[in-house]
Amino acid sequence: MRQTPHAPVRAVIYLRISQDREMDGLAIDRQRADCERIAKDRGWEVLHEYVDQSKSATDKTKVRPAYDEMVRDYEAGSFDAIVCYDLDRLTRQPRQLEDWIDAAEDRGLKLITANGEADLNTDGGRLYARVKAAVARGEVERKSARQSAAHVQRASQGRPPKGVRPFGYAIDGSVVPAEAEVVAQLFKLFAVQDGPSLAALAAGLSGKEAKHIPKSLHHVQRFTRTLAEERNERRAVEGLEPRPVPEDGPWSSSTVLGILRNPRYAGWSVYTDRRDRTKNKRRSWYAQVMRDENGDRIKGQWEPIVEEATWLAVQERLDMPERVTNRAGSTSRKHLGSGLFLCGICGKPVKAHGARYRCAGHVMRVRSSVDDWVLRIVRARLARPDLKDALPSRDEPRLRAIQAQIAAHEGKIKRAQHDYDEEIIESYDLKRVRERENAKIVVLEAERTALTATTDLGGVLNAESPVAAFDDADLAIQRRVVDFFCTVELLPAPRGRRTFDPETVRVTPKGNDARASS
Missing domain, CATH: 3.40.50.1390 (Resolvase, N-terminal catalytic domain)
Structure with missing residues (x-):
């Protein structure tokens, strides 16, 4: 103008x-x-x-x-x-x-x-x-390239990344014991397929109480407030005025997800390229794990908080298709038998439908009556003196065999890489070998995870009073105990009868109990 x-x-x-x-x-x-x-x-x-x-x-x-x-x-x-x-x-x-x-x-x-x-x-x-x-x-571009090169170098050497420390670790990579205990508990709870949801874990850290929230979690101050307090402590040493500290508040599901997705907790060195503009918010964790020239994961120079098998089990659950398509992000159950008890007609899992369990066209049963009967049977089993005989054991010979097979497949990849470096084979040959051997490794690692991830029954079987521990446990633990001991099948209720008939709920023992009763 x-x-x-x-x-x-x-x-x-x-x-x-x-x-x-x-x-x-x-x-x-x-x-x-x-x-x-x-x-x-x-x-x-x-x-x-x-x-x-x-x-x-x-x-x-x-x-x-x-x-x-x-x-x-x-x-x-x-x-x-x-x-x-x-x-x-x-x-x-x-x-x-x-x-x-x-x-x-x-x-x-x-x-x-x-x-x-x-x-x-x-x-x-x-x-x-x-x-x-x-x-x-x-x-700016030259500075960014220098910084990226420095970060890659640190990650290649397995050194802790610079920047804001993650929950559970100090800046130098040392473990913060109280926080690490919380991290380990989060992984342990979520590693089980029917375990609590991200929202339930966040609610537990926020100090809330409900049947679906793990009782083993306790209130933890929100991490942003902890970081702000630590910042002010450093400022005080430097003679500077403190800066505002945010109020404590509830944990969010996204914060818990960030913890469960972080490969550092399994002891792997990580590098995230900030210039990567991918729009996929569910980008695979594999993109963050640093690998050497042979494609092997680089171990970090810090103490892992969780075992690799547990971390992999958590990723498997996070990647479940039903979670990706579920806007609520929850795969946990709200009722004892939903998705666990089976229809006695077709064998499919029943679903909660109002105050009932339902299998369309086959079964419609009052939920409270069925739950009371199943809980009564499980409590009776927990009260028996031979309870310790039910404890699971790992297949150690198979675990050793799996480890040897994984090493053999990794060896084939290394040999192919060597042949490529020596110009004996072409790049497409190296790619073909990597894809073939990595596919086999993925299958073996999944089997290893299944063998090493022990059944988490919340300490119920080892408790001084297993029945009391079972009654005090959250819903996820109770479901696991029920599933550990028996299979529950629901049959149609007799027409015209209003009272509950135990004969219409078929409870079949599993494992050692099944062998003992046969």
């Missing part, structure tokens, strides 16, 4: 700093003083001030609220000139700069910096702006 000779130039000031660690506004104040002086010297009327504090202009995906507001206001014709401290305070993106240059050429926008060299109303100023933006962008 062209101005008449007597109309004052309507100007705005844009202020930005990439990272204000102190958040005291002093850096912004210094920029403001210079910008206001420029506007005053030119006789411009400053209408508004836009401030983006601790906002980077390097990453084009980052949102700068004040900048975006300024763009909208200019398009609406609200001002005619922009004053900023330096060109890179306005933008580090050549594409964004070209938009402002177009605005200067087409609509007469005035853009002045404190050094006076980025006047877009002159060809020299536009040339300087373009060159400076290109140089700044190149330096």
Whole structure:
């Protein structure tokens, strides 16, 4: 918009700093003083001030609220000139700069910096702006490449990543015992296929109580508050004023998911490429595990909190198709027999339907009556003196055989890699060998997981009073105990009979109990 000779130039000031660690506004104040002086010297009327504090202009995906507001206001014709401290305070993106240059050429926008060299109303100023933006962008890319190379090097050496520490570990990679205990408990609970949901685990950490929430979890202060308190402790040592600490609050399911997805807890070195713009939010954890030149996982120089088998079992459950398609993200059950008890007609699992268990067209039974009868049988079994005979045992010979087979397949991959390096085989041959052997390894690791992941019955079988421990256990543990001891089949209730008939609930012993009764 062209101005008449007597109309004052309507100007705005844009202020930005990439990272204000102190958040005291002093850096912004210094920029403001210079910008206001420029506007005053030119006789411009400053209408508004836009401030983006601790906002980077390097990453084009980052949102700068004040900048975006300024763009909208200019398009609406609200001002005619922009004053900023330096060109890179306005933008580090050549594409964004070209938009402002177009605005200067087409609509007469005035853009002045404190050094006076980025006047877009002159060809020299536009040339300087373009060159400076290109140089700044190149330096950003070189810096990013150097940082990425350093991070890759650390990960290749198995050293802890820099940055914010994860829950359970200190910055140097050492274990934080109290937090590590919570992490191990989360993995243990979620590793079982019918275990508690992410929401139930988050509720347990938040101190909530309900039948579906594991009783073995207790309230833990939200991690963001812990990090803020630790930051203030460091500031106190440096003689700096403390910064605000967020209130404690409930844990979120996404935070629990982030813990369960992190390969570091299994002792594997990780590297996440921040430049990877994949839009798949459920990106496989394999993309984060660092591997050597032979494709083997690199061990981290820190103590694992969970066993590899447990970590893999958790990933298997997280990747279940029913979780991907379930908006609630929960695969846990809310009732004792839902998905566990079977239809006595077709053999399929029954589902909860209101106050009943139902198999469409076959069975409709009152849930409370069935549950009471099954619980009565399980309690009787737990009270028997031969309970210890029911404890499971691992197949150690098979475990050793599986480990040997995995090593053999990994050896074939290494030999193929060696042959490729020596130019004996082509790249497609190496790829074919890797795909074939890795597919076999995946199958073997799944079997190893099934053998090494012991049945988690919440300590019920080893308790001083197994019956009391069973009654005090959460629903997930009770379901596992029921499934461990017996198979429950529901038959149709006799017509016209309102009282519960135990003969219509067939309870068949499993394992050692089945052999003893045969």
